[in-house]
Amino acid sequence: MPELPEVETVMRGLEPVIMGAEITALDQRRKNLRIPFPDKFEKRLKGRKILSLRRRAKYILIGLDKGEILVIHLGMSGRVSIIPKGEDVELEKHDHLVLSFDNGVTIIYNDPRRFGMVFLVAESEWESHKNFAHLGPEPLGNDFSAPILQARLKDKNTSIKQALLDQRVVVGVGNIYACEALFMAGINPLKKARLVKGAKIELLVKAIRDVLTRAIKAGGSTLKDYRHADGQLGYFQHNFTVYNQEGAKCPTCDCDINKTNGIKRIIQSGRSTFYCPKKQK
Ligand SMILES: [Zn+2]
Known part of the structure; x- marks a missing residue:
């Protein structure tokens, strides 16, 4: 998708x-x-x-x-x-x-x-228009910041992972980048959204911006080649840290794979979540 x-x-x-x-x-x-x-x-x-x-x-x-x-x-x-x-x-x-x-x-x-x-x-x-009126801030725009995200999460009883997929909270993060950003920010995807606060919110905003910016950059580097490929735009290879990495060792974490069995996969609202229970509290 x-x-x-x-x-x-x-x-x-x-x-x-x-x-x-x-x-x-x-x-x-x-x-x-x-x-x-x-x-x-x-x-x-x-x-x-x-x-x-x-x-x-x-x-x-x-x-x-x-x-x-x-x-x-x-x-x-x-x-x-x-x-x-x-x-x-x-x-x-x-x-x-x-x-x-x-x-x-x-x-x-x-x-x-x-x-x-x-x-x-x-x-x-x-x-x-009905497709746009309810949309929250753009994650890469100037109106996405820690105070704004905090305000949008404060009444949310859902998990932080589910909240990040809510287009009224922030648009376009999606399942893959929600997993990646939560890993980078060290936030457990099961944590209640309203309990994510302060410095963690700052880290989360930065992580969301970073993962999306990096992916756009990777996509941009494919653009100049489109004529040599099949003319199709917009699909490119990604390297994800946790997404689809069940059982793999976390690259940036000191957890012991023999004790943790590596990156864990769970299902939240029918979607796969990948995370490290040690790094992500
Ligand atoms: Zn880990």
């Missing part, structure tokens, strides 16, 4: 390719993904110019002229491919949208599981 760093990487990959370009055609190959595509979709996109690209949570917001935003959410399995000018466009199974631009570039949206979403929203209304 694409997490925030992948979505950011897709956005950054698209930016230099389509910024300022005009949409000349849309080949819409089915009626819907998780939700229906907009009515008269091609008519509404044709002739529109790309004025901006932004990310909010795991949504890519493509600002068009005439005050509308084309919103893309990659869902569970969405992928975006760039076909450079002059190269043949060969469509594959699950290619649902094909956007052509006046600079000769083609963008393809592929999504085998179809949990993704592509829709239009007015620029003046996107922040109050």
